[in-house]
Structure formats: structure tokens, C-alpha cells
């Protein structure tokens with residue numbers, strides 16, 4: 218028996234898991250339409266690469282990953298793209314985001330695809346495959362898996378597979394482990410290979426004996442070495458990555474430190490399953506297991522095509538009439554969906570149909586009595602009552618000092634709070650305010666930099682102009698001295714053609730003004746004195762570029778063609 | 786006695802030298818207070834404070850010539866920060882200096898005649914264009930100062946409010962009222 222460790226705090230909410238585990242995973246039929254958001258992962262939104270009206274095949278990329286941290290989005294079945302526009306999505310804000318709407322043709326016709334043998338493939342290629350297959354963390358964090366599988370030898374010792382599934386109602390991982398344990402473990406082998414990890418520890422909460430048995434059997438059947446299925450005590454939020462790592466290995470991942478630096482990486486079991494399908498069969502992430510439960514006739518797990526409207530999905534389970542909202546995720550950390558029309562995404566592990574009976578509206582919050590029950594249960598060992606106080610007072614600096622950003626928003630504190638204060642809402646509010654401020658500060662820094670550069674540029678241009686003038690005058694004077702009889706005037710255009718004594722006088726005045734200007738200009742700017750050679754080189758480079766532009770501009774000016782007006 | 790005196794003199798000379806040296810070596814360039822104030826200002830560079838940019842306003846505040854409630858883009862939050870920094874009382878905005886919603890400038894490219902006037906007005910070089918060419922605004926660099934609007938002879942620049950989307954959306958302040966239980 219492996220010694221297990223404990224994390225701080227935790228609560229025991231009623232699990233409600235039995236309802237949805239009575240029947241095996243059912244395949245949800247192809248819906249009448251698919252609303253596929255292009256931003257289903259952490260990082261940059263995928264860029265649409267299809268056109269409205271285009272016919273797409275099952276597994277075809279409809280959104281290509283953009284930038285380093287991003288992931289591809291695919292057509293979940295074959296059909297016609299009917300719209301690429303802003304649609305409501307499963308997000309706390311209730312705001313719309315860019316989605317591709319697909320009308321399935323019912324043929325479910327695959328694009329050509331094939332897999333590779335992961336043992337014979339370069340790691341960079343494997344990561345590329347994962348990115349192109351849109352594989353992201355399916356535990357809810359939806360972090361692109363390719364970005365989590367960078368490693369080198371002796372860096373990561375332990376790969377933790379997270380099958381804890383601690384949140385009430387959710388059973389999708391439980392059912393997946395019961396039914397597809399073999400593929401999960403094969404996926405774990407791929408991840409182990411990518412990470413150079415020695416051992417694989419699979420943590421499953423002990424309220425899922427069937428899943429534990431199935432996984433243990435699969436380990437033995439396929440003779441996986443250094444792989445262990447471990448039953449961990451049922452305690453919310455034991456499925457948090459940090460908490461599970463703590464329980465299994467005893468390693469405390471400090472704030473602001475990545476677990477990889479401590480030699481551990483953690484993946485969800487469903488992610489491992491998708492990794493296996495993507496690498497070995499070339500099947501992108503097109504569907505996932507979703508628990509449909511709560512106020513329904515027969516709660517069940519479905520394998521659902523991504524983009525399936527929630528309305529159509531819950532109808533399968535027989536959503537009851539008094540359902541007043543859909544919750545995506547669990548009751549502790551879930552998102553209230555803005556509408557039933559939103560599509561199932563990679564993050565959708567569960568849809569709970571809520572009714573006033575099931576989830577009565579929370580009683581009004583009372584003042585905090587500083588009982589510190591919240592601090593007793595906080596898995597991140599924070600002081601929720603202090604965080605609440607500072608967030609409420611909008612004292613964000615103080616909130617950060619009390620490690621607001623270590624809060625995993627698990628809701629354990631709000632669950633036990635005798636005053637029923639919606640604590641997590643305050644933390645979320647404070648976090649998003651702080652992010653906004655950081656964005657503002659960045660924008661201000663950029664503006665300051667650009668403004669200062671502009672001032673410097675204007676100053677220098679002034680000086681250059683003065684110098685040019687002075688030089689011209691010098692040349693003019695020299696010319697005068699050489700040919701005192703002014704027959705032809707070789708001077709620049711700004712002097713009048715016939716040179717007379719008055720003109721030379723004017724010229725002298727001009728010269729004097731220019732000299733004075735030049736002097737003033739050279740005296741003023743400090744920023745071009747005492748430059749380092751590097752700065753000088755930079756300036757020279759900019760000057761060269763400017764000269765080129767000037768030349769181009771003068772050519773354009775010399776052209777007698779009238780300027781083209783903009784195209785209508 | 787004399788020895789002690791010499792020791793003291795020696796120490797004082799040494800320390801004096803160290804201080805003198807560090808005064809030269811670690812000389813602070815510029816006025817640190819101005820820098821600090823400038824860091825709080827929003828850098829919109831709009832001149833609504835009556836100074837030609839944020840830095841000049843910061844200098845004026847540092848000299849005690851300007852009040853801290855002159856910067857509308859900074860909002861009340863900005864006044865609070867300045868008050869904190871300078872250790873003075875919060876002052877509300879004066880007449881007609883209310884903060885506005887954030888916006889970026891937008892050039893109607895069909896109408897633009899390429900006069901470069903807006904280009905010269907932009908304090909952060911957020912406009913690209915050349916003489917007789919259509920101009921356009923780099924939205925990510927525009928501070929929303931509105932300085933380019935007035936110079937445009939054909940009035941083709943307008944301010945577009947920055948809409949809320951999933952990337953910049955913020956959680957609301959929880960509005961669940963905290964009720965007092967009636968005392969019995």
C-alpha cells in the first residue's frame with residue numbers, strides 16, 4: 218500500500234453521482250445543427266479557415282491554431298457551414314463569441330486521416346499532431362496538451378493521471394474509465410514517452426470502485442510497467458491538480474511554481490484517451506463524454522459531438538418542464554449557461570438541469586462573523602475571510618498580498634460559510650479587476666514609450682532641418698565668394714531668380730536666422746548627446762530608412778500624375 | 786586623546802568620501818517624484834489636463850502648480866492613486882471634466898484625402914499614412930485622446946467605443962445585499 222498524503226481542508230458535499238452511472242455511455246445522435254465556438258481552449262482563438270456555404274468533412278480543420286498557445290478546431294461531422302458569426306457561448310460573461318455553425322448532412326463522412334506509431338515519431342512531431350488534433354485538457358482547464366508535454370530527460374519523474382472527478386454530479390470520467398480503460402492507459406504511455414516520466418500514478422476517488430477495478434484490470438492486462446492505480450479519499454476538491462499531486466506524491470507545489478519544476482505533470486484521464494485516439498488513429502478531438510443530470514428523467518452519460526446545442530442534448534435525457542437553467546460543469550464551480558442554444562465545447566464535462574427545487578435560490582448573505590470556517594476548508598490554505606474583506610473593499614493590492622491568485626475558485630469556502638456569502642464571486646470580481654488594471658498599465662507603458670519617441674523624433678527633425686539650412690547657406694556663400702559677379706544664380710529655388718544686393722542681404726539675414734536656430738537646436742536636445750555606439754547605430758539605421766522613404770516620397774511628388782483617389 | 790581625535794577625523798573623512806562618491810555614482814536622473822506621478826497617469830497624452838501631455842502635467846503636479854483632479858482619462862481611480870501617492874486629500878473632478886468611456890479613433894478610409902494633418906496631431910504615432918495616401922489607425926496603439934479629430938478637414942475621424950467581449954469582460958461587483966438580521 219502506497220502511503221497517501223493529505224491536503225489542507227476540503228469539504229464533503231453530497232455527490233449525486235449514482236443517478237448518471239446506471240447505464241453505459243450512449244452515443245448522442247447527430248443534432249440538427251452544430252454551433253462550434255472557435256475559442257474552446259486557453260490561449261488564442263483559432264482562426265476560421267472555411268467559408269460560409271462550404272461543405273466540410275468530419276475531422277476537417279475549420280479553425281487553425283493562431284500563435285504559440287492555441288489549438289485547432291474541427292468539424293465534428295460532415296455538412297455545410299451555414300454561418301461564421303458571433304453566437305452565445307458557454308462563458309460566465311454570457312457574451313457571444315465567434316462560432317462556426319454547421320448544418321450536418323447526416324452522412325458523417327470522414328476526411329482522410331491516419332495515425333502514427335508514437336514510438337517511432339519525433340516528440341516535436343507528436344506535439345504538432347496534438348495541436349493539429351485540437352487536444353486540450355478535458356478536465357475543465359482546456360489547456361492545450363501539446364504545451365503541457367514539453368520536457369527533457371530527468372526533468373519529470375511522475376506523470377499523474379487525474380481520474381479523481383471530485384465535483385458532485387459529474388461522472389463522465391468515471392464512465393470513461395469503466396468502459397475505455399485500455400485506451401486511457403495507452404494514451405498515458407504516449408504522454409509518459411513525451412515527458413520522459415518514469416512512473417504513472419492514476420488517482421481515482423474511492424467512491425468509484427468500478428472505475429478503479431477496470432483501470433487496475435487494464436494495467437494488469439496490458440502489462441503496463443511502473444503504473445499504479447491509486448484510490449484516494451473522496452474529498453472535494455481532491456481533483457484539483459495541486460491537491461491530487463499532493464495526495465499522491467506528497468509534493469507541495471508552491472504558489473507561482475509549475476508542478477513540472479517539482480518533477481510532476483498532471484493530465485486528466487479523458488485527455489489521455491484523446492491523446493491516444495489522436496496519435497494512433499489521427500482522430501482529432503470531435504466529441505467528448507458529457508454527463509447530463511439533475512432535473513431530468515434519466516440521467517446518463519453521452520458521447521456528444523462538439524457543438525451540439527445543449528437544448529438538443531438535454532432533450533435526450535428528458536429534461537423536466539420546471540427546469541429553469543442549465544449549469545455547465547458541477548454545482549460548485551460550474552457556469553450558468555446564458556441559453557440552451559450554446560454548443561457543447563471541449564470544456565463541457567457535465568450539464569446539470571437546475572430547478573428551483575434542486576437548487577433553491579441562496580438565502581440573502583449575512584455579514585461575515587469571522588468564524589474562519591472558510592479558512593479551515595480552503596485547500597489552498599488561504600484566508601478566505603480576509604480575501605473577501607479586501608475584495609469587497611476593492612483593496613486589490615492587499616488581496617494580492619494575501620495570495621488571491623492562489624485561489625482555485627473551488628467554492629469550498631462559500632459552501633461552509635454560515636453567512637452564505639458568495640465568496641467566490643468576490644474573488645472572481647477582484648481577479649478580473651486586477652487583470653484589467655494590468656492591461657491598462659501595459660497600454661499606458663506602450664503609449665508613454667511611443668510618445669517619448671515621438672518627442673525625440675520631432676526634436677531631431679527640427680535639428681536636422683536647421684543643419685540642412687545652414688549647410689545650404691554655407692554653400693551659397695561659398696558660391697558667392699567664388700563668383701562675385703552674379704550673372705546666373707545657381708542658388709536653390711527659395712531665393713528669387715534675379716540676384717540683387719537686397720537679395721544677398723536677405724540671404725545673410727536668413728543665414729543668421731538659420732545659424733541661431735541651429736545653435737538653439739544643438740543646445741537643446743540632450744537626448745542625442747553622448748549616445749552609446751549601439752544607440753547611434755540604431756539612429757543611423759532609422760535615418761537610412763527615413764532617407765529611403767523621403768526619396769520615395771519625392772519621386773512620388775515628382776510624378777505629375779494626379780493622386781489616385783481611394784477605390785470606391 | 787589626540788589619537789582618538791585623529792581616528793574620529795579619519796572616520797569622518799572616509800565616510801565623507803564614501804558619501805561624496807555615492808552622490809556622484811548613484812546620482813538620480815530626473816525628478817523621481819515626477820516619474821512616480823507619470824507612472825500613475827494614464828498616458829493618453831490628450832492634453833485635457835491643460836498641459837501638453839502627461840509628463841508636463843506630472844511635472845506641474847510635482848511643483849505644486851496643478852491640482853490632482855485634472856485628468857479625465859484617469860478617472861476617479863486615478864485621482865485616488867495620485868492622492869495616495871502624494872499624501873493629499875481626494876478631490877472630485879471639477880466642472881466638465883468627467884471621465885468618458887474608453888474609445889479608439891477610426892478613420893473613414895473612403896473619405897480620407899491624405900492630408901497628413903491627423904498624423905501630425907497624434908501623440909503616439911498611432912496613425913499610418915503618407916501625403917495624398919489614405920490614412921488609417923493602429924487601433925492597438927491608439928490611446929483615444931481625440932486629438933486627431935479636430936484637425937481633420939473632411940471630418941472623417943470618429944471615436945468608436947471599445948466594446949466588451951470575452952477577452953476583456955470583467956466580473957461585476959457582487960450585488961447580493963448583505964442584510965441585517967432583525968435584533969430581537
Ligand code: SF4
Nearest residue numbers: 585586588589591634
Ligand atoms: S466562513 Fe463566512 S462567516 Fe465565517 S469567516 Fe469565512 S466568510 Fe466569514
Ligand code: SF4
Nearest residue numbers: 595624625627628630
Ligand atoms: S474558493 Fe478559493 S478561497 Fe475559497 S476555499 Fe477554494 S481556494 Fe480557498
Ligand code: SF4
Nearest residue numbers: 829831832834839856
Ligand atoms: S488629461 Fe490627458 S494629457 Fe493630461 S494627464 Fe490625463 S491623459 Fe495625460
Ligand code: SF4
Nearest residue numbers: 907927928930931933
Ligand atoms: S489616433 Fe487619434 S485618438 Fe488615437 S491616439 Fe492618435 S490622435 Fe489620439
